Amino acid sequence: MSPDVRAAADLLKSAIDRHLEACASKAGEEDPTVQAAYDLLREAAEAYDDALFDAYEEVTPFEFSQGPIFEASEVEDPDVPVRVSVLSRRDFAVRSGADLVTAGREILREEGEDEEDLSAVDALALYLDAHGVDDTVAAADQMGLHWLGGTTWLLEQDAEDDTMTSAPFAVVDESRLLHRLDEDVEAG
Numbered sequence: 452m453s454p455d456v457r458a459a460a461d462l463l464k465s466a467i468d469r470h471l472e473a474c475a476s477k478a479g480e481e482d483p484t485v486q487a488a489y490d491l492l493r494e495a496a497e498a499y500d501d502a503l504f505d506a507y508e509e510v511t512p513f514e515f516s517q518g519p520i521f522e523a524s525e526v527e528d529p530d531v532p533v534r535v536s537v538l539s540r541r542d543f544a545v546r547s548g549a550d551l552v553t554a555g556r557e558i559l560r561e562e563g564e565d566e567e568d569l570s571a572v573d574a575l576a577l578y579l580d581a582h583g584v585d586d587t588v589a590a591a592d593q594m595g596l597h598w599l600g601g602t603t604w605l606l607e608q609d610a611e612d613d614t615m616t617s618a619p620f621a622v623v624d625e626s627r628l629l630h631r632l633d634e635d636v637e638a639g
Contacts, residue, residue, distance in 0.1 A: 453506035459499040466495035514616075532607040538623065541584055541601040543591060545571065550595025554578050571595075605630040 466488070473488035500511045545551070548571035555574025556566045558581045569577075578594065579587055591598040607627040614621060 453502070456499075456502045456506045459495070459502040463492075463495040463499040466492040532629065533610040534608040534612065535629065536606045536608045536612075538604045538606060538620070539584070539601065540603075541588060542599040544597040544599055545595065546597055547595030550593075551575050551578075554590075554594040601634040603632040603634075604628055605632075 470485075470488040470492045473482070473485045477485045496511070496513050500513055503509050503511065551571040551574045552569050553574075555569050555577045558577045559566050559569070561581075575587075575596075578590075582590070587594075587596075588598050588601075604623070605628070606624070607629055
């Protein structure tokens with residue numbers, strides 16, 4: 452067993468014990484001792500997760516939200532939204548699955564990976580991950596796609612909205628639309 456993983460596991464177990472003790476003896480809802488123990492537990496869990504992956508390419512079931520990046524009270528202008536989301540959609544017609552697979556295999560070759568059986572959808576996901584949406588739009592015709600157009604929406608969000616990782620597109624409230632940018636849409 453890797454000594455780094457063992458040390459991280461020992462720190463995590465210790466952090467769990469400290470957190471439990473702080474919770475059991477807390478002096479109110481917002482006890483700073485509980486928050487400090489929580490922060491240590493979170494750091495220890497992340498360190499263990501990282502060490503486990505580095506040593507064995509395995510992960511834990513823990514999910515780590517980032518927490519608030521800023522305080523809403525820091526926004527001084529009442530006419531400026533405290534938080535915004537930028538939602539972007541690009542539509543393509545798929546003209547050739549074989550060309551998509553060829554593009555995906557080229558990425559695997561460039562990365563020194565095996566050119567395993569690759570579906571057209573997996574190939575497109577590889578291409579998007581490697582080159583981004585704008586480059587995919589630019590190369591659409593060469594890789595078996597036809598770009599149909601797109602739209603980008605700027606929406607006001609609640610300061611405490613935590614759906615980014617769990618359900619980023621679950622609720623799109625048009626009443627919060629601040630601005631909309633439409634790109635040419637062609638018939639496919």
